[in-house]
Amino acid sequence: MIRLADVQRVFLVGGQPVYALxxxxxxxxxxxxxxxxxxxxxGKSTLLNIIGLLDRPSRGRYELDGGxxxxxxxxxxxxxxxxxxxFVFQSFHLIARLSAFENVELPLLLAGMAATERRGRVERxxxxxxxxxxxxxxxxxxSGGERQRVAIARAMIMEPRMLLADEPTGNLDRTAGHEVLAxxxxxxRRGITLLVVTHDPEIGERTRRCLRLLDGxxxxxxxxxxxxxxx
Amino acid sequence: xxxxDLLDFALKTVTRYRLRTGLLLAAMxxxxxxxxxxxxxxxxxRRYVANQFSALGTHLLIVLPGRNxxxxxxxxxxGETPRDLTIDDALALxxxxxxxxxAPLVVGSATVSFAGRSRETNILGSTAELLAVRHLELAQGQxxxxxxxxxxxxxxxxGNQVRDELFGPEPAVGRWLRIGDRRFRVxxxxxxxxxxLGTDVxxxxxxxxxxxxxLFNTASLFRVLVEVDRREDTARAQQAILTLxxxxxxxxxxxxxxxxxxxxxxxxxxxxxxxxxxxxxxxISLVVAGILIMNVMLVSVTQRTQEIGLLKALxxxxxTIRGIFLGEAxxxxxxxxxxxxxxxxxxxxxxxxxxxTFPLAPPWWAVLAALGVAIGTALLFALLPARRAAxxxxxxxxxxx
Numbered sequence: 001m002i003r004l005a006d007v008q009r010v011f012l013v014g015g016q017p018v019y020a021l022x023x024x025x026x027x028x029x030x031x032x033x034x035x036x037x038x039x040x041x042x043g044k045s046t047l048l049n050i051i052g053l054l055d056r057p058s059r060g061r062y063e064l065d066g067g068x069x070x071x072x073x074x075x076x077x078x079x080x081x082x083x084x085x086x087f088v089f090q091s092f093h094l095i096a097r098l099s100a101f102e103n104v105e106l107p108l109l110l111a112g113m114a115a116t117e118r119r120g121r122v123e124r125x126x127x128x129x130x131x132x133x134x135x136x137x138x139x140x141x142x143s144g145g146e147r148q149r150v151a152i153a154r155a156m157i158m159e160p161r162m163l164l165a166d167e168p169t170g171n172l173d174r175t176a177g178h179e180v181l182a183x184x185x186x187x188x189r190r191g192i193t194l195l196v197v198t199h200d201p202e203i204g205e206r207t208r209r210c211l212r213l214l215d216g217x218x219x220x221x222x223x224x225x226x227x228x229x230x231x
Numbered sequence: 232x233x234x235x236d237l238l239d240f241a242l243k244t245v246t247r248y249r250l251r252t253g254l255l256l257a258a259m260x261x262x263x264x265x266x267x268x269x270x271x272x273x274x275x276x277r278r279y280v281a282n283q284f285s286a287l288g289t290h291l292l293i294v295l296p297g298r299n300x301x302x303x304x305x306x307x308x309x310g311e312t313p314r315d316l317t318i319d320d321a322l323a324l325x326x327x328x329x330x331x332x333x334a335p336l337v338v339g340s341a342t343v344s345f346a347g348r349s350r351e352t353n354i355l356g357s358t359a360e361l362l363a364v365r366h367l368e369l370a371q372g373q374x375x376x377x378x379x380x381x382x383x384x385x386x387x388x389x390g391n392q393v394r395d396e397l398f399g400p401e402p403a404v405g406r407w408l409r410i411g412d413r414r415f416r417v418x419x420x421x422x423x424x425x426x427x428l429g430t431d432v433x434x435x436x437x438x439x440x441x442x443x444x445x446l447f448n449t450a451s452l453f454r455v456l457v458e459v460d461r462r463e464d465t466a467r468a469q470q471a472i473l474t475l476x477x478x479x480x481x482x483x484x485x486x487x488x489x490x491x492x493x494x495x496x497x498x499x500x501x502x503x504x505x506x507x508x509x510x511x512x513x514x515i516s517l518v519v520a521g522i523l524i525m526n527v528m529l530v531s532v533t534q535r536t537q538e539i540g541l542l543k544a545l546x547x548x549x550x551t552i553r554g555i556f557l558g559e560a561x562x563x564x565x566x567x568x569x570x571x572x573x574x575x576x577x578x579x580x581x582x583x584x585x586x587x588t589f590p591l592a593p594p595w596w597a598v599l600a601a602l603g604v605a606i607g608t609a610l611l612f613a614l615l616p617a618r619r620a621a622x623x624x625x626x627x628x629x630x631x632x
Contacts, residue, residue, distance in 0.1 A: 054544060054625040075548045082546020093541045093629065097247040107545050109236045154545075 001162070001193060002028035002051060007060035009046050009216075020046040022216045024060070028195070030161065033188045035204045036197045038213035044197045045166060047213065051195065052085055052164045053077045082111060086155030088184070090167035092147045094139040094154075100126065100146075101135040104153045111158065125153040129183065145176030152183055162193040169200065181206070232551045241558035248531075252563065255520075255527055259567020259609070260574055262517035263601045267575030269513045270597035271582070273506025278590040280498045284491060290462045291364070291491040294324075294455040294472060314480045315451030318380055318440065323475055324457065329468040331460045334361040335380065337443040338453040343436055345397045345408040352393055353435045354410060356443020364456045367432065372404040372419030375439055383441035387415040391423040392433040410436060411446050465490055510597050514604050520567070521608030524560055528616035532556070532623075539620050540628030549621035556620050560613030561606065568605040572598070 009021040020043045028034060036044045049055035050062060053069060062069040064080070072080070094103045101122055108118045126135050129149045139147055148168060155163060165184060169177035181203065188194040196203060204210050205224070212220035232240075245252050296316040321335040337356035342349050359377040361367065367374075374388055387410065394403045394417075403417045415438060424432045444450060459468045469488045476486050532539070542552060575593065582591040 049626050052544070054629070075550065078543065078546045078548040080546075081544065085546075087544045089629070093537065093544075095538055095541070097243060102243075106542075109240065110232050110542070110545060110547050110551065112233050112236070115236075158546075 001030040001032075001065060002026065003061075003063040004050075004057075005061040005063075007050065007057040007062060009043070009050065009055065010058045019216045021050070021057070024216075024218055026211070026218065026221075028193065030193055031188070031191050032209060033185070033194045033207050034196070035207040035210045036195065036213065037199070037201075037204050037210060042213040043216040044213050046216075048164055048166055048195065048197050052087060053081050082107065083158060084160050084162060086158070086160040086163045088148070088151055088155050088163065088165040088168045090170040092139070092144075092151045092171070094147055094150060096139055099136050099138055100131060100142065100150045103139070103150055104157055107154060107158045121157060122153075125157050126150075129153050143176070144172045145179055148172060148176070148180045149183065152180070152187075156187065156192075160192075162195070163187060165194070165196045167198055168196065169198070169203070232547075232554070237551070237554050238558050238562070241555055241562055244555075245559055245562050251527060251531075255524060255563050256567045256570055258520040258523050259517075259564060259605055260570035262513070262520045263568050263571025263605050264574040264578060265513040265516050266510055266597060266601035266604075267572065267593045268578045268582075269509040270506050271575070271579050271591050271593035273502060273509050274594045274597075275582075275589050275591040277499060277502035277506065278592065279588075280502060281495065282590065284495045284498075290459040290465055292457040292459060292465065292469060292472065293489045293491075294457060294476075295487045295489065296451060296454075297485065297487060314483060314485050316455065316476075316486060317451060320476060320479055321452060321455045322380070323479060324455065324472060327468070327471045327475065329460055329464045329471055331458045332360045332364060333455055333457040334358055334364040335440055335452045335455045336361075337440060337447065337449065339443065339447040341411040341446060343393060343397065343408060343410050345406065348397055350393065350396050352390075352410075353431070354443060354446065355435050355437045356440045356446075357437060358440055361437065361456070364458050365432075367424065368422040370420045370422040372417070374419055375437065378439065380440045382439070383445055384439045385413065385415050385442070386418045386439065388419040388421060388437040389417055390421050390431075390433045390435040390437075392431075393436055394420045410438065413442070413446060415442075465492065506594065506597070510600070514601070517601065517604045518608050520605070521612040524563060524609050525612035525615060528556060528560060528613050529619070531559075532616050532620045535620075536623065536628045537631045539623050540625050540630075543623070543625035544629060552621040553617040556617035557610060557613050560609045560617075564606040564609030567609075568602045571601070571605070575601075 004024050004026040007021055007024040008019065011018045011020055024047065036047060038044050046055065050057055053064075057070065060070075064084070069077070069080070095106070098106070104125055105118050105122045108121065123132070123135070126132055129152065131146065131149055131153065134142060134146060139150070142150065163184065168184065169180055172180060184194055184196070185206070196207065198204065208224055210220070210222045210224060211218055212222075294316065296314075318335060321333060324330060324333055334357050339354045339356075340351060341354045343352045344350070355361075357375070358380045359375045362369075362374045369388075370391065372388070375386065376384065378384060387408070389397075389403060397403070397408065398406070403420055405417065407414050407416050409415070421432060421437075438446070457468065457472065459465050469490060472488050473484065473486070477484055539552060542555075579591050579593060582589070
């Protein structure tokens with residue numbers, strides 16, 4: 001599904017080139033559950049951004065579902081992001097002035113779906129995540145766990161095949177974090193490819209595959225057979 | 232994204248930032264209202280003048296002695312004397328079918344005195360027809376009697392102000408007064424009319440034509456006011472008058488005929504230009520409001536960087552992001568322009584209530600232009616912030632940088 005070949009990402013900081021990613025080669029099959037770990041500044045977020053088409057590699061090739069992503073223009077990349085990729089962020093990135101319902105509805109709105117059809121889908125998605133009663137609440141009226149659940153509902157509303165989560169439990173307490181992780185893993189069991197960037201070693205142990213980055217290079221790619229440990 | 236959904240999304244943003252939206256609407260509304268009110272003033276002035284002219288009679292021709300062209304070359308072989316316009320000329324004109332009525336005029340200035348009080352006053356010598364030709368109204372008594380215009384009579388009709396100055400609270404009709412060194416009996420007083428195209432009717436005494444000619448010792452007329460039967464006949468009547476007088480003056484074209492329309496057209500042109508000018512000045516405030524929108528939008532793009540980053544992550548195309556920001560500008564501009572329209576209309580309404588005689592009315596082209604410029608500049612100036620938002624790098628934007 002995902003195929004990175006010799007990917008390099010260079011930033012210029014004060015005129016000096018800084019290598020955020022170097023010689024990254026990676027294949028991810030559909031339905032995998034992958035953790036990306038490493039210290040701050042090791043390039044894990046950059047890798048996730050490139051996979052999520054928010055950033056472009058400076059060099060190398062990125063294929064998503066067999067298509068070369070390095071030759072697409074911004075409009076085309078936006079289309080692909082909308083239909084194939086869902087994002088979950090550490091700081092939720094909900095729009096404060098919109099209700100939970102409207103936040104989840106946003107991708108459907110952008111896709112140009114009719115209002116009547118949107119309504120049913122958003123309500124189903126919110127109910128599935130136990131947020132049926134909170135649809136009219138604005139983000140500042142929700143708890144952290146609830147906010148992240150709204151964000152997950154939004155990420156999944158377009159039914160993408162891949163979910164990219166950047167420190168999804170980073171801003172949550174333990175209980176809420178476990179709850180959110182359980183939801184993400186349940187989605188993975190149903191066939192969604194799940195990539196999680198995390199600092200948390202506990203999450204790293206739960207995944208089937210764990211990638212370790214250091215200074216922009218993949219230093220370890222461990223296939224764990226343990227599977228899902230109980231929380 | 233569907234256009235309606237886009238507008239709805241923009242609407243939610245606009246209604247969320249109330250203070251910001253309110254201030255922008257105020258700026259836009261003031262601009263539109265200014266254009267409407269100022270052009271309404273200009274247009275009102277134009278209509279006011281037009282009304283003044285029609286109060287004078289819309290199909291009026293003014294016949295002046297002397298010609299209105301430059302002549303030169305060699306001196307004439309035969310003696311050429313400039314001929315006066317006489318009462319007989321005026322009477323000859325009455326025979327034309329195209330002319331309804333006419334009033335010959337002799338104008339001068341003389342001292343009017345009564346019981347020790349005296350006042351320098353405009354004296355108008357004319358006939359009974361003047362009342363109808365100049366659309367004058369009587370407050371008391373009667374106007375000049377319809378006599379043979381060649382006969383003098385010791386009667387006069389006073390303007391409102393002259394009457395007040397000389398007689399005060401006492402009745403004037405029936406009293407004798409002096410104009411110059413002659414005695415006249417007051418037979419009527421005019422209703423107040425005010426300034427009417429250069430002649431202050433209120434400060435005038437009207438006496439029979441022949442009496443005025445005697446008083447000022449002249450045989451010629453100052454001018455003849457001619458009222459044409461129908462407005463369409465104005466040009467033909469002008470020709471007829473020229474032909475008639477030429478025949479009477481031995482082939483000499485020695486009069487000038489001015490049509491009311493020509494004078495009116497000149498005023499019209501001046502006042503239209505004036506309206507355009509003040510409208511243009513007011514339109515500057517609309518452009519300022521447009522720049523204000525740009526400013527606020529730029530700040531808004533900075534404030535909402537993370538939101539823009541999120542929209543990009545969710546797969547919003549650059550074109551849609553531009554659309555969202557332009558939609559916000561369009562909503563602000565339409566509301567502002569609408570509010571301005573209401574304020575402007577209310578201002579015009581208040582103005583009409585306070586000054587019912589002044590026909591305050593914004594011309595339709597100014598209203599359309601104000602709305603067009605308001606919405607046009609808002610969209611134009613929102614283009615830059617919208618493009619900036621569309622070009623933001625999603626990763627940087629999500630991080631709020």
